[in-house]
Amino acid sequence: MFFNFKKYFLIKVFFFVLILTLCYGLYLYVKINRFINGKVWNFPTSIYGRIVNLEPGNSYSQKEVLHLLKSTMYRKVDLVMLPGEYSIKNNTIEFIRRAFDFPDIREDEFHARLYFNKDTLVKIKNIDNNHDFSFFRLEPKLIAMLKSPEAKKRMFIPRNQYPEMLVKTLLAIEDKYFYEHDGIHLSSIGRAFLVNLMAGRTIQGGSTLTQQLIKNLFLTNTRSILRKINEIYMALILDRFYTKDRILELYLNEVYLGQDGDEQIRGFPLASIYYFGRPINELNLEQYALLVGMVKGASLYSPWTNPNLALKRRNLVLFLLYKQKYITRKIYKDLCKRSLNVQPKGNIISSHPSFIQLVCEEFHKKIYNPIKNFPGTKIFTTLDYTSQNAVEQAVKIEIPILKRKKRLKDLEVAMIVIDRFTGEVQALIGSSKPEFNGYNRALKTRRSIGSLSKPITYLTALSQPEKYHLNTWISNYPLSIKLDSGQYWTPKNNNFSFSKKVLLLDALIHSINIPTVNLSINIGLKKLVDSWLLLGISKKYITPLPSISLGAINLTPFEIAQVFQIIxxxxxxxxxxxxxxxxxxxxxxxxxxxxxxxxxxxxxxxYLTLYGMQQVVKSGTAKSLGTIFKEFSLAGKTGTTNNLVDNWFVGIDGKQIVITWIGRDNNHTTRLYSSSGAMQIYKRYLQYQRPVPLVLKAPNNINMFYINNLGELFCKKNNQHNRMLPIWSIKNKKICNDKLSERFSIKKKKNFLFWLKNLF
Structure with missing residues (x-):
């Protein structure tokens, strides 16, 4: 009877444990099913640079397109066969553009040949069908991945897009019975148990890829029997209800493969970008071997921190491939001789923090939500990698030189590069340290703009063609103006010399103060303030005083860029x-x-204002710049504030407008003029970013005349009147030619003292 009782008790216990196990299994199944059939991961926000559109006739040189291809890690080869490869022959570039999900549509890989004539792209040929293309675009560069909620970065690729060479290498090293077992491999577990028991510590793992995936997705790294039981049970469930390819897809995108700061690098696709700069399908066998070798311990075998260990581990993986007869002995030996050839940390994905700050601010304005509330989004930006690199190189080289010359340790800089016509921000830096992610001076620093205000004064005057032209005489007598406070403001010319009068154009070219003040009073301070408001500057930053014409207005580099974009x-x-x-x-x-x-x-x-700024570079305060870049007809304007506290430079070529500011955060003197400070950084920038000639197209009402020393206009050139300048003609709309010899009458300006008397 005792034995019967014991038997029934054991049966009850067995069924109780069985039911409990089944119920727990059902719970685990629901947990796994909800997770895998739902949203498995929260992806980080990916930020891309500018999508480059190529059309015949574009002013892209062969060198510039090569730089674009290299920035996205295209490889130079003799014979182009695969995506991501290019070759050069004479004036052509042949390459296969990678497939890419553009914002509007996914485009497949594309085999193209580009033809160049000097600095112009003249033809785009589709190699596959031998047709010419009128439009073609390059995939953008990934410039940043913002922090994800789980501090894990990854890029998802479906199973069918993974190269079989990688999959076979992974299975050969980590789980060669993957397609045969049911989620666990008992002999591997038993072997690992005996080896670890004999060693007295854990030196070998017996987990399958399925078990590793379960641990990564659902469990912690804590070592315990209970956790191992959970791992085995969940692996059996996962293998029972999901296909091998789905399990492998999850593993390939989940496995831990390194660290980027406090963010984990997850999955082979992103690891391929970080370590080699290219998509996973463009790597070769020894590179796959390195990544697979890191699965065992990504920190220990990191090629960034432990290159020697990483090399040994990679070669061990290659040896195991040889032993399993995946490769020959010769291939094994040849591959082992190769270096790791990984990209330096931060070389591929460098976030350009100042620009990213601008992107995040604009995202918030457009979507009305902070960017962190939209994980997994793709943001396609206007950043031009060539321009951004040129800005950073110019700052890295020139700022240390200026610091040494002036014996200053705290010189700061801000630069912004915009497209002249679209206003797209192509590069931005807000610190003397490009990698600094903090106070962004390009967006936040509000400083006196000095002589950068002068073009706006001349723009306002030239908007009244019945009164003002480039050949209008302006008084250059010393003056003193009584302000509402009872004090007197006495502006001076930089060279402390005065002439009776000066042509409007020459006053702009040489940035002469007194004529500019006189002009601002002549046109009326209200009109000048209205011009600033029209150009987008908030009224709260504008004080209606005569000194506004000499830069008594505090603006940010970003605001200045908008003003000169309009001009x-x-x-x-x-x-x-x-x-x-x-x-x-x-x-x-x-x-x-x-x-x-x-x-x-x-x-x-x-047009007239921009023409005047061209003459600034040709023969004025920026003449040294014009001498070096004479063939590009650049326009520019220098700006230096009192006591040399701030210095600015605006540079304009055929495509871009560049604003440069140099100053110190404590508002102390920089000991630099614009020509020796900000302009030098712009000059250095142009060494890395080839300018496009600035060819001005005159509006219909603009005619070219010759002037003599008295400023009188003539239609024919001779020894007495051989200086040419454009005039906005209202009454005389005829274009000068050899038969026309008409003098353009100039209305005499009222005496400056008359205007001053009326002002007060």
């Missing part, structure tokens, strides 16, 4: 932007920027 584009305002499109993690378009421009200033006055 540089012929009076058309295109709001500055850094974001082209935002795509959600499910592929929906959240935002699309459609560039728009509004005509807010007269094209004629803008």
């Amino acid at each position: 540089g584009s012929g009076g058309y305002k295109s709001s500055l932007s850094s974001v082209r499109s935002i795509i959600s993690d499910d592929g929906k378009v959240l935002y699309q920027n459609l560039p728009q421009s509004i005509h807010i200033e007269s094209s004629e006055a803008s």
Whole structure:
């Protein structure tokens, strides 16, 4: 009877444990099913640079396109056969563009040949069908991945897009019975148990890929029998209800393969980008071997921190491939001789923090939510990698030189590069240390702009063609103006010399103070303030005093860039932007920027002002720059404030407007003029970013005349009147030619003292 009782008791216990195990198994199944069939991962926000559109006739040189290809890690080969490869022959570049999910559509790989004539792209040929293309675009560079909620970065690729060479290498090293077992491999577990028991410590693992995946997705790294039982049970469930390829897909995208600061690098696709700079399908066998070798311990075998251990581990993986007859002995020996050839840490994905700050601010304005609330989005920006690299190189080289010359340790800098017509921000830096992620001086520093204000004064005057032209005489007598406070403001010329009068154009070219003040009073301070408001500057930053004409207005480099974008584009305002499109993690378009421009200033006055700024570089305060880049007809304007506290430079070529500021955070003197400070950084920038010639197209109402020493206009050139300049002609709309010999009458200006008397 006792034995019967014991038997029934054991049966009850057995069924109780069985039911409990089944119930727990059901719970685990529901847990696994909900996770895997739901949203497995929260992806980080990916930020891409500018999508480069190529068309025949574009001013892209062969060298510039090569730089674009190299920046996205295309490889030079003799014979182009695979995506990501290019070759050069004479004036052509042949390459296979990678497939890419552009914001509007996914485009497959594309085999193209580009033809160049000097600095112009003249033809695009589709090699596959031998047809010419009128439009073609390059995939953008990944410039940043923002922090994810779980501090894990990854890029997802489906199983069918993984190269079989990688999959076979992984299975050969980590789980060669993967397609045969049921989620666990008992002989491997038993072997590992005996080896570890004999060693007295854990030196070998018996986990399958399925078990490793379970541990990564659901469990902790804590070593315990209970955790191991959970791992085995969940692996059996996962293998029973999901295909091997789905399990492998999850593993390939989940495995831990290194660290980027406090963020984990997860999955082979992202690891391939970080370590080699190329997509996973473009690597070769020894590179796959390195990544697979890191699975055992990504920190221990990191090629960044432990290159020797990483090399030994890679060669061991290659040896195991040889032993399993995947490769020959010769291939094994040849591959072992190769170096790791990994990219330096931070070389591929370098976030350009100042620019990213601007992107995040614009994201918040457009979507009305902080960027952290939209994980997994793709943001396509306007950043031009060549321009950004040129800015950073210019600052890294020139700022230390200036610091040594002036014996200053705290010189700071801000630069912003925009497209002259669209207003797209192509590069931005807010610190003398480009990698610094903190106070962004390009967006936040509000400083006196000095003589950068003068072009706006001349723009305002030239908008009144019935009164002012480039050959208008302006008084250059010393003056003293009584302010509302009872004090007197007495501006001076930089060279402390005065002439009776000076041509309006020459006053701008040589940045002469007194004529500029006189002109501002002549046109009226209200009109001058209205011009600033029209150019987009808030009223709270404008004080209606005569000193505003000499830069008594505090603006940020970003605001200055918007002002000169309007002047540089012929009076058309295109709001500055850094974001082209935002795509959600499910592929929906959240935002699309459609560039728009509004005509807010007269094209004629803008043209004349920009012409004057060209002469500044040709023969004025920026003459040293014009001497070096003579063939590009650059426009520019220097700006230095009192006591040399701030110095600025605006440089304009055919495509870009560049704003440069140098100063100190404590507002002490920099001991630098614009020509010896900010302009030198711009000059260095142009060494890395070849300028495009600035060819001004005159509006219909602008005619070219010759002037004599008295400023009188003539249509023919001779020894007495051989200086040419454009005039906005209202009454006389005829274009000068050899038959026309008409003098343009100039209305005499009222005496400056008359205006001063009326002002007070």
